[in-house]
Amino acid sequence: MTTTTTRRRVGIAGALVGAASAGVAAAALAKRYAVGRIRLRHDAEASEPFGELRGRERTLVTSDGKALHVEIDGPEERRRPAGERGSDAAGDPDQGDEEPLTVVFCHGYCLSLESWHYQRKDLRENYRMVLWDQRSHGRSQRVSAEESTIDRLGDDLAEVIERFVPGPCVLVGHSMGGMTIMALADRHPELFGDRIRAVALIATSAGKLAELTLGLPAMVSKVVHKVAPATVSMLGKGGALVDRTRNAGSDIAFLITRYMGFGDSKNVSPTVVDFAESMIRATPTEVVADFYPALMNHDKLSALHVLDDVPTAIMVGERDWLTPPEHSRAISSALPKAQLTEVPDTSHLIQLERPGVVNDALRDLIKRVEQE
Structure with missing residues (x-):
């Protein structure tokens, strides 16, 4: 062959x-x-120093015993006693103040957290970020085929948020990372609104990937x-x-x-x-x-209504063959309040090909959360 x-x-x-x-x-x-x-x-x-940006490295051992590589980037988080979110270690009188916003990045299929190079470079000075390698990708632990499911990725994300996000957050997902966010919405809808304040879905799909033509x-x-x-x-x-x-x-x-x-x-x-x-x-x-x-069987269209409670930005390249624009349009139809952006002359790796467009959209989304 x-x-x-x-x-x-x-x-x-x-x-x-x-x-x-x-x-x-x-x-x-x-x-x-x-x-x-x-x-x-x-x-x-x-x-450009691709692969050279480094954050504060952490390891998360998931509930099923798998080690995930996590990096925390941006301004140093305030030091707090274990288990306390509402007060700081020095007994600050503003102990009821909300924790700073965290931006959580979920990468795509066959990529790693390094794929967010331009985004972390642009945001790291002003925003706390959590980036992680999905199971079997990057520096995270390999798992079996039976443990390689989108639902399990959604559970992993829930555990990442619980462990490394002390306050409100914005979720950003590219390709399979967007599917991870949809699985989180399906399995942990209670997180959206209070903890999760906004979502960005980039070059992703809610289902029917098995029907892609790839231009054939x-x-x-x-x-x-x-x-x-x-x-x-x-x-x-x-x-x-x-x-x-x-x-x-x-x-x-x-x-x-x-x-x-x-x-x-x-x-x-x-x-x-x-x-x-x-x-x-x-x-x-x-x-x-x-x-x-798992990708071919992915179908979370029915879970998208959970995202209707938070500002959502949807982005896709007009020349994306792997998750074509019609898939983003289907997500947009299910989320009438969401903002859909189709980027001309751009394909699947939109965050690397048009980083300025993606960065501007993320900053706008973050500002919407900050102004609420």
């Missing part, structure tokens, strides 16, 4: 795995030449989704071998990531593409396969 055939047969997961596993393609030399030409262009982001003709897309589960399962079982191949195919992985993840692929920074591809490649193939069924 050729690499191209594999990519066509596995839908979203195939796009991601294929993007990092095509090292044996017959056109390797031509691809290397093309990548070389791209890298010779002026790159405004060449000196209808009949081809139907075949893709029919064979995808078995193909992804096969890739997962041979994960170690596939991962070795992925490391050899960086040039082709670069080109596919550039094409699939960025709407303005001709002008996107090669450094940004490399950064995104490195996160995808660092995600083991078995993890890609473990979460694939």
Whole structure:
């Protein structure tokens, strides 16, 4: 089976795995030449310190015994005795004052908390932030396929909030991270309104991902989704071998990531593409396969009404193939008070491709909460 055939047969997961596993393609030399030409262009982001921003590192052991990597960034939180939220250690007379607002970031499928680079860089001076690697991603502990569900991610988020968010918060989720927030709304609706004051859903979906066409003709897309589960399962079982191949195919992985993840692929920074591809490649193939069924079965449309109690911003790139604009429009239809923004010439990795647009939207959302 050729690499191209594999990519066509596995839908979203195939796009991601294929993007990092095509090292044996017959056109390797031509691809290397093309990548070389791209890298010779002026790159405004060449000196950007991707992966170098660090917060105060913490570990959360979840209720099912899994270790999650968490970073707290921004201004130092006020020191408080364990278990006390309403007063400070010095017995401040304003002990009834509310804790400062925290912004909690939930990253997407095959990414890590590092994917919020531009957002934490923009907000860290003024806002307390909590960023975390979802289970099996980044520096968090690997879990089994049975433990790789969207509902469990929602429970993980609830525990992150309980442990690291002393007061009100704004939740920000990209792709699978947005689904995590929806699962939280489904399983812990009582948190929305008092603790959770606002939500941003970026390039995500409330369900029906199994119907995505990825730009393919209808009949081809139907075949893709029919064979995808078995193909992804096969890739997962041979994960170690596939991962070795992925490391050899960086040039082709670069080109596919550039094409699939960025709407303005001709002008996107090669450094940004490399950064995104490195996160995808660092995600083991078995993890890609473990979460694939959960993504395809995700359906939280009925839980969206919980978000109607808080200001909600919805953002999507107009050229997003992985969670197309119609999925964000469906969320917006279920949340008539929400603000929907469709960003031109932008694809799935919107927070890396158009950081200024995303940062402005987050600042506006935070200001709405602060003015309440």
